[in-house]
Amino acid sequence: MNKVTSITKIANSFPYLMIVSGALIIASNHVLARYLDGAIPPMGFVFWRMVTGAIFLLPFTVYGLLKNREFILKHWRLFLLMGALFVPLGNGLIYVSYLYTTAINGGVVSASQPALTVLLSWLLFNEFINWKQSIGILIAGVGVLSIITNGELSTLAGLQFNIGDLVMLAAVIFGALYNVLIRKVPREIPVSQLLIIVLCTGSIITLPFYILETIYFAPVTITPLNIFSIIWVGVAVTTIAVGMISFSIRKIGANKASISNYMRALFTALLAVLILDENFEFYHMFAIIFVISGVFLMTLGTAAKNDNRVKQQ
Secondary structure, eight states, X not given: OHHHHHHHHHHHHHHHHHHHHHHHHHHHHHHHHHHHTTSSOHHHHHHHHHHHHHHHHXXXXXXXXXXXXXXXXXXXXXXXXXXXXXIIIIIIHHHHHTTTSOHHHHHHHHTTHHHHHHHHHHHHHOOOOOHHHHHHHHHHHHHHHHHHTTTOHHHHHHTOOOHHHXXXXXXXXXXXXXXXHGGGSOTTSOHHHHHHHHHHHHHHHHHHHHHHHHHHTOOOOOOHHHHHHHHIIIIIIIIIIHHHHHHHHHHHOHHHHTHHXXXXXXXXXXXXXXXXXXXXXXXXXXXXXXXXXXXXXXHHTSOTTOOOSSOOO
16 A cells, blocks of 8 residues: 555656756756857847757657648747747747846746736737736736846836846747647647647748858857757757657646746756855846745746647747
């Protein structure tokens, strides 16, 4: 009996282990982007990240893609829009933001995405927001505002913002809009197929921007660090971490799995201090507490039926 109980406890704890591991891997994406400091230009970085992820997933999804080709072609406009939101506008702008801001700032701002997703669901689809969600959104918003203003209200009055934090906020908004559109994806399309469709459509949309960046800004240079970075974010972040979070969502539900957002912000701050030697200021702690509290309160009022298949990272 004790052996059965131990096995059950291990099985029940496995989804949470996946959440912790996935959050740590996703946090590494933010820290790595800041560490590179533009060594890989942002559009080139996101393009090769998504292409690498698609190549990695293709052998596991090609049969299902062929089987569901009618559904895919029928909803091509939706997938094209989701590809644009996920790749150049979402993740691409994340890499742009790290040319100007710190990993700690970016990690905290990006953790507010669940609250923005609920807000956009209300604005676009008139989805009901209860009082817990409303207060949670406001609290998370205060945390994000603290980051954008560096804890100085005078910055707000003078409209003197860090451009990197504003670009990160824009990326989070586009990512939240992507999450909202997941509900429009046919149920016949599973997680792995949806991800590779989005990676492919997003890469196609990003290609012209990548070419222009190569011509007028800088090309992606071939170095051991750049190759490792692209493979890491393409395989570990884009496919493995997303798979871990998706697995956890299906096992324990979206609300409980939302702790990945809190852990991602904390892991990003920790890695930024240890690896990048960034300074952890008081307003960072204030922002983390407010964002995590706001998102936690927001998830208490989120219905369990919400679809959380492939989240923006």
